Amino acid sequence: MKGSPRPPTGSRRLRVALVLSAVGMLAMAGAVVLPGDASAASTLGASAAERGRYFGTAVAAGRLNDSAYTTILNREFNQVTAENEMKIDALQPQQGQFTYGNADRIVQHARARGMQVRGHTLAWHSQQPGWMQNMSGTALRNAMLNHVTQVATHFRGQIAWWDVVNEAFQDGSSGARRDSNLQRTGNDWIEAAFRAARQADPNAQLCYNDYNTDNWNDAKTQAVYRMVQDFKNRGVPIDCVGLQSHFTGGSNYPSNYRTTLSSFAALGVDVHITELDIRNAPTDAYRNVVNDCLAVARCKGITVWGIRDSDSWRSGESPLLFNGSGQKKPAYDAVLTALNSGTGPNPTTPPPTGNPTTPPPTGGQCTATMTPGQSWGDRYNTSVTVSGATTWSVVVAITPPQKISATWSGSPTWDSSGNVMTMRSDGSGNTFGFTTMTNGNSTARPQIRSCTSG
Numbered sequence: 001m002k003g004s005p006r007p008p009t010g011s012r013r014l015r016v017a018l019v020l021s022a023v024g025m026l027a028m029a030g031a032v033v034l035p036g037d038a039s040a041a042s043t044l045g046a047s048a049a050e051r052g053r054y055f056g057t058a059v060a061a062g063r064l065n066d067s068a069y070t071t072i073l074n075r076e077f078n079q080v081t082a083e084n085e086m087k088i089d090a091l092q093p094q095q096g097q098f099t100y101g102n103a104d105r106i107v108q109h110a111r112a113r114g115m116q117v118r119g120h121t122l123a124w125h126s127q128q129p130g131w132m133q134n135m136s137g138t139a140l141r142n143a144m145l146n147h148v149t150q151v152a153t154h155f156r157g158q159i160a161w162w163d164v165v166n167e168a169f170q171d172g173s174s175g176a177r178r179d180s181n182l183q184r185t186g187n188d189w190i191e192a193a194f195r196a197a198r199q200a201d202p203n204a205q206l207c208y209n210d211y212n213t214d215n216w217n218d219a220k221t222q223a224v225y226r227m228v229q230d231f232k233n234r235g236v237p238i239d240c241v242g243l244q245s246h247f248t249g250g251s252n253y254p255s256n257y258r259t260t261l262s263s264f265a266a267l268g269v270d271v272h273i274t275e276l277d278i279r280n281a282p283t284d285a286y287r288n289v290v291n292d293c294l295a296v297a298r299c300k301g302i303t304v305w306g307i308r309d310s311d312s313w314r315s316g317e318s319p320l321l322f323n324g325s326g327q328k329k330p331a332y333d334a335v336l337t338a339l340n341s342g343t344g345p346n347p348t349t350p351p352p353t354g355n356p357t358t359p360p361p362t363g364g365q366c367t368a369t370m371t372p373g374q375s376w377g378d379r380y381n382t383s384v385t386v387s388g389a390t391t392w393s394v395v396v397a398i399t400p401p402q403k404i405s406a407t408w409s410g411s412p413t414w415d416s417s418g419n420v421m422t423m424r425s426d427g428s429g430n431t432f433g434f435t436t437m438t439n440g441n442s443t444a445r446p447q448i449r450s451c452t453s454g
């Protein structure tokens with residue numbers, strides 16, 4: 001998803017010089033966000049997408065007829081999770097009889113609008129249909145595996161991530177598995193579920209999802225961490241960990257949350273914040289969660305557990321981003337601002353390659369130093385600061401098929417190939433910048449050829 005193109009405004013300090021004709025940008029019209037506006041997306045989903053992330057919500061099929069609800073859903077979010085409709089009791093109310101209607105409605109609503117879908121959840125001790133609650137042993141193990149296979153097959157190709165197993169660990173200090181009928185079928189039930197899911201839908205990312213796994217020091221967090229580490233070591237097919245992050249019902253945002261995210265990521269799995277809600281929706285905690293996710297490259301996105309407070313499973317705590325009338329709460333503004341400012345190391349900024357500064361200046365006496373700026377899936381910004389001259393020209397070369405799509409704070413001219421730009425000072429200062437479209441080459445970086453004073 002791309003942010004919407006915006007026209008340059010005269011009021012901006014950075015003057016934007018579009019160089020469409022010089023670089024043949026017309027073919028890419030619609031894919032450009034101008035540098036000065038790149039951080040000013042106006043919806044959660046668009047802003048997250050600019051940072052290579054998603055921003056999603058839990059959706060209830062029964063509310064898809066409520067136009068106030070769908071207006072916000074369609075405008076703000078680019079990912080959905082079915083709040084209840086893909087749970088075992090919803091999909092297989094009688095053994096062997098699958099009812100996909102409500103789940104399919106949600107999936108279709110989402111996919112028709114380019115939203116990614118998280119499947120939730122294939123194997124869980126809770127919200128089991130009566131027939132499954134009464135099963136045990138080999139019969140239950142086989143029924144669970146059959147459910148995983150049938151459901152993952154039904155949705156194959158439509159689900160970006162599956163919560164294969166949900167909430168399999170105990171709260172408290174034991175670090176043990178939660179006792180459940182599934183657990184009593186044998187400790188390997190979790191990996192068996194992951195293997196069945198991989199076989200049924202090899203393209204879905206497979207996640208383990210849990211709550212109270214946010215504080216890095218908690219025994220439960222450590223226990224899940226060790227399980228994921230063990231799965232990675234033994235080749236059990238796991239791709240991601242979901243932290244529900246319900247900071248409601250007595251749980252709080254922990255100050256070491258970022259450590260938890262980055263520690264899981266360091267195991268070689270992606271991290272997702274899957275069910276976020278925060279008691280009374282304080283702006284600081286919401287802002288912290290966003291900043292923590294943006295600081296961890298493998299934190300792929302955030303899903304809030306409902307749209308309006310009135311949609312929340314804990315509506316008494318008013319924990320969401322929109323009030324019951326569908327108006328944006330202060331927490332919404334905090335989240336959008338944090339997304340737009342992209343606090344923390346920009347995880348999609350590739351490391352600079354090549355020589356970041358000029359070779360010894362040739363013509364006049366100046367030095368040009370390149371600094372990588374923000375980057376998105378398809379383009380990245382670079383700023384160049386000149387020292388040792390007040391008027392100057394700097395020659396920058398880029399590697400085709402990359403193309404410079406926009407510049408600011410300088411006067412550019414181009415050679416006939418469009419790959420070499422000479423940027424002259426325009427009196428606005430000693431720093432200029434430009435946006436480069438990667439056009440499929442995500443590794444090449446601009447080279448500064450020369451810096452000439454005068």
Ligand code: XIL
Nearest residue numbers: 083084120166211244246275312313
């Ligand atoms: C909740 C739903 O929001 C409620 O509507 C339902 O009554 C109970 O389940 N962890 C999960 C979610 O993984 O599936 C739960 O959703 C909230 C806690």
